[in-house]
Amino acid sequence: MKKLFLLVVSLCFFPVLLPAQSTLEVDANIKTSKKIMDGFMDLRFGMFIHWGPVTLRGTEIGWSRGNQVPVDEYDHLYKEFDPVLFNADKWVKTAKDAGMKYLTIIAKHHDGFCLWPTAFTNHNIMHSPYKKDIVGELAKACKKQGIKFCIYFTVLDWYDPNYPIHLPGSKEIDPKADMNKFVNTTMKGELKELVTRYHPYMLWFDGNWETPWTQKYAVEIYNYLKHSDPNVIINNRLGKGEHTEITSTTVGDYATPEQKIGALNMKDPWETCMTICHQWAWKPNDKMKSLKECIQTLSKTSGGNGNLLFNVGPMLDGRMEARQIQRLKEMGDWLKIYGESIYNTKGGPYAPNDTFATTRKGNKLFVHIFSNQPGALRLPELTGVKVLQAHFIGGAKVSFRHEANGDLLISLPMQLPDENDSVIELILDSNAENIPVIAMNKN
Numbered sequence: 001m002k003k004l005f006l007l008v009v010s011l012c013f014f015p016v017l018l019p020a021q022s023t024l025e026v027d028a029n030i031k032t033s034k035k036i037m038d039g040f041m042d043l044r045f046g047m048f049i050h051w052g053p054v055t056l057r058g059t060e061i062g063w064s065r066g067n068q069v070p071v072d073e074y075d076h077l078y079k080e081f082d083p084v085l086f087n088a089d090k091w092v093k094t095a096k097d098a099g100m101k102y103l104t105i106i107a108k109h110h111d112g113f114c115l116w117p118t119a120f121t122n123h124n125i126m127h128s129p130y131k132k133d134i135v136g137e138l139a140k141a142c143k144k145q146g147i148k149f150c151i152y153f154t155v156l157d158w159y160d161p162n163y164p165i166h167l168p169g170s171k172e173i174d175p176k177a178d179m180n181k182f183v184n185t186t187m188k189g190e191l192k193e194l195v196t197r198y199h200p201y202m203l204w205f206d207g208n209w210e211t212p213w214t215q216k217y218a219v220e221i222y223n224y225l226k227h228s229d230p231n232v233i234i235n236n237r238l239g240k241g242e243h244t245e246i247t248s249t250t251v252g253d254y255a256t257p258e259q260k261i262g263a264l265n266m267k268d269p270w271e272t273c274m275t276i277c278h279q280w281a282w283k284p285n286d287k288m289k290s291l292k293e294c295i296q297t298l299s300k301t302s303g304g305n306g307n308l309l310f311n312v313g314p315m316l317d318g319r320m321e322a323r324q325i326q327r328l329k330e331m332g333d334w335l336k337i338y339g340e341s342i343y344n345t346k347g348g349p350y351a352p353n354d355t356f357a358t359t360r361k362g363n364k365l366f367v368h369i370f371s372n373q374p375g376a377l378r379l380p381e382l383t384g385v386k387v388l389q390a391h392f393i394g395g396a397k398v399s400f401r402h403e404a405n406g407d408l409l410i411s412l413p414m415q416l417p418d419e420n421d422s423v424i425e426l427i428l429d430s431n432a433e434n435i436p437v438i439a440m441n442k443n
């Protein structure tokens with residue numbers, strides 16, 4: 001009895017002696033390795049694809065059901081979804097020509113429609129007139145063309161009777177729903193199909209803010225997936241918490257700022273997801289970003305040490321819009337010249353702003369210049385290194401000098417060689433990757 005009393009007391013006072021709690025933390029042995037994450041971050045640029053029956057209405061996939069489109073109408077759209085011009089090879093070639101290295105398709109969005117032939121619901125592509133495995137065809141085309149294939153999967157499902165919430169943004173809980181059954185049967189079953197059939201490089205979860213979704217489910221699903229494929233990468237929207245950060249309790253491998261460029265972070269991997277137009281899903285005549293905005297978004301993302309997952313919403317007939325294909329090709333053409341300053345680089349040491357961003361690799365520091373500066377660009381001191389030489393990538397030498405206070409002054413020509421982003425390569429006397437971060441003003 002005394003022994004038991006002592007044991008209880010010691011357990012109360014020395015909680016660290018307790019065995020590791022297994023339910024709310026991911027086992028360190030199973031977590032995606034730094035080596036795999038470094039490989040992912042080297043890719044820098046990927047394509048996000050939002051698509052489904054909702055394109056028949058041209059409204060948003062994430063919040064138009066029950067808003068712009070009545071529920072009864074929305075839920076029957078798949079019966080006329082027949083994208084006869086869908087061609088997986090063309091989509092993947094569009095990504096490849098843009099210089100993208102990976103592709104993420106929404107296999108299932110919040111509306112619960114599945115783009116692959118799942119055994120767990122009839123609400124899938126085989127019950128549309130099209131009857132072809134979109135996810136499978138894309139996986140195959142990506143493999144053929146050397147693009148990493150990734151899958152988006154949301155934890156919510158307005159359509160499934162066992163998921164407790166049935167409308168966007170709603171807090172109303174359906175008493176007849178059974179979340180445990182939804183997670184353990186439907187979600188796990190669907191994920192198992194996706195992982196074992198299509199072997200995704202990365203899984204992009206969404207919807208972690210919903211109240212029925214808990215940290216306990218997240219840990220369970222993370223462990224479940226990593227036991228199935230120890231190498232699969234998982235974003236931080238599987239666990240609860242802020243999208244923009246990685247903390248000690250985060251379940252997932254990298255942060256996911258949405259529609260904004262993440263802050264410079266040399267420690268935690270991150271990927272900004274952003275739309276080429278306004279909507280995630282196709283919208284007729286949606287306003288498209290300029291080439292300048294597209295290229296600078298990619299450079300600022302790389303400059304912050306992050307990846308860019310750039311979204312395209314294909315049309316209801318299965319094609320991507322010609323103007324979007326053209327815009328992406330223009331990004332690819334820019335990358336053909338300047339790719340060395342994007343892929344396989346690290347961001348920093350300067351935090352990107354609207355004037356410039358920097359990336360680095362070995363003894364090279366790349367300065368991306370976004371707008372012409374009268375005469376010269378002044379950079380605060382790069383501690384511990386000297387610049388030996390400078391030139392525009394694919395172009396002329398650039399003159400520079402180290403000022404008495406340590407600032408680096410780079411002379412600029414009247415006309416920059418690239419109106420969207422001209423890149424100056426600085427050759428340093430030592431490794432640029434060791435320079436500590438330098439905070440910058442916004443402009």
Ligand code: H79
Nearest residue numbers: 050061062063109110168169206207258273280
């Ligand atoms: O898949 C894309 C979006 O559909 C999904 N995440 C990315 C990757 C997403 N789903 N929900 N949300 C993002 C957040 C929704 C915010 C909203 Fe709203 C608040 C929807 C309605 C109110 C913001 C404000 C958007 C419309 C009004």
